[in-house]
Amino acid sequence: MSLLNDIPLSALHFYLTAPYPCSYLRDQQARSQVATPALLIGTPVYSELVQRGFRRSGTYTYRPHCDNCQACVPLRISAQQFAANRSQKRAWKQHAHLESTLHPLHDNPEYYELYQRYQRARHKDGGMDNDDRESYQNFLLQSHVDSLLVEFREPFDRAQDRQGVLRMVSVIDLLSDGLSSVYTFYEPDLPRARLGVYNVLWQIELCRKLGLDFVYLGYWIENSRKMAYKTQYQPAQGLLDGIWRAFDKPVLSPPNASPFDTSGGSAQDTRGISKGEGDPA
Numbered sequence: 001m002s003l004l005n006d007i008p009l010s011a012l013h014f015y016l017t018a019p020y021p022c023s024y025l026r027d028q029q030a031r032s033q034v035a036t037p038a039l040l041i042g043t044p045v046y047s048e049l050v051q052r053g054f055r056r057s058g059t060y061t062y063r064p065h066c067d068n069c070q071a072c073v074p075l076r077i078s079a080q081q082f083a084a085n086r087s088q089k090r091a092w093k094q095h096a097h098l099e100s101t102l103h104p105l106h107d108n109p110e111y112y113e114l115y116q117r118y119q120r121a122r123h124k125d126g127g128m129d130n131d132d133r134e135s136y137q138n139f140l141l142q143s144h145v146d147s148l149l150v151e152f153r154e155p156f157d158r159a160q161d162r163q164g165v166l167r168m169v170s171v172i173d174l175l176s177d178g179l180s181s182v183y184t185f186y187e188p189d190l191p192r193a194r195l196g197v198y199n200v201l202w203q204i205e206l207c208r209k210l211g212l213d214f215v216y217l218g219y220w221i222e223n224s225r226k227m228a229y230k231t232q233y234q235p236a237q238g239l240l241d242g243i244w245r246a247f248d249k250p251v252l253s254p255p256n257a258s259p260f261d262t263s264g265g266s267a268q269d270t271r272g273i274s275k276g277e278g279d280p281a
Contacts, residue, residue, distance in 0.1 A: 009048065011040050016065055024224040025071060033065035043145045047176040050216055053239050056173070056182070058142040064219065072219040074239040075230050075247060077200075079178065079207035079215050082233065091194040092201050098152045098167060100202065105141045105149050111169050112136055114185060121188035140183055146174040147182070150202075152195075168195050172203060178214030179207050200233060220247075 013036050022028035035041060035049060038059040046054075046061065053074040054063045064072040084092065115136055131139070149171055154164030168186035172179050181203060186195040200217070207215050220238060221227035230236070231248065238247035 009045060012036065012045070019067070022066075022069075024221050024227060025069070028069055029066070030069075031065050031067060032062040035061040038144055041144055043174065044176060046145045046173070050173075050175055050180055051177070051244075052242075055180070055218055056143070056145070058138045058140075059144055071221050071223065073221070073247070074216070075218070075220040076178065076214040076216045076237050076244070077204060077233045078235045078237065079204045079213060081235050082204050082208075084201060085232070088197060088201060088232070091197040094194060095152075095198040097155060098198075099155055099164065100150055100152050103149045103151065105143060105147055105171070107137060107141060110166055111151075114166055114169060114187065115140075118185040118188050140171050143173070148172055148174065152186075152199075152202075168199060170199055170203070172206075175212075175214075175216070178212045178216060179203055179210075180216040181218065204233070 014033055015036070017032045017034065019029040019031050022030040035054060038061065041049065041056075041061050046056065049061055052063075054061050055074075056062070063074075066072075112133060116131070119131065149169065151166060152168040152170070153166050156162075157164055166187075167190070168184065170184040171182040173182055181200075184196065184199050186199070187193065200215070203215050207213075214237075217230045217233070219227060220230045234248060236247045237244045239245075240247075
């Protein structure tokens, strides 16, 4: 039985957006397939859609559906079999002192200030660097699925009797078979920091503790510097021709660009449908 004939998925409708400039590949036109109505896409339904290559941005659930391009490959990490390489182990050790706490989605001026600084430093002129408070809230703090917000701070400052400095915030969806990385932003001005790498490793560890199988990292795009890093986390699987297959494509490492920069892609702001590549970084 096909996806559209299943229950409750049979209640969903799918439409294609008009073409819009691709945020990842220069001179390319992109389109998205969007699932509606958003209110019917709770965690069980969304889990099945993610397994079929969909992602969400706020309350919009979409997947790439471009006319002449299939560069976006949904990618997930096999969390229970994951083995960190030497570089990843160093990143884990470097930031292991950070204190992480889990929260429901909520607004906080401290988060928004960090988000703005991150966008200006890492994605200048990408669209999201000019996000106002409402756009930020719609992108990250709106969800119809089981979502959580994780904040990472320096250890509690006992001398000042206050919580430590905020270093990173991550939004994650809880699925039936794993975790889906929505977006992560972090302190952009720490020298030699590798917070993005640490965040992916942290999510893999959380996935293991919960007894789940996969961490979904969004879309891998071979010729996009911002997206190619994802195959550094192995073993990985890519959704190819509707089937999840072992995926060990090499990472493209442009000069002066770290393959471990997990800051995610530039913004896709197409009528509110695909804002930001939902990656952990």
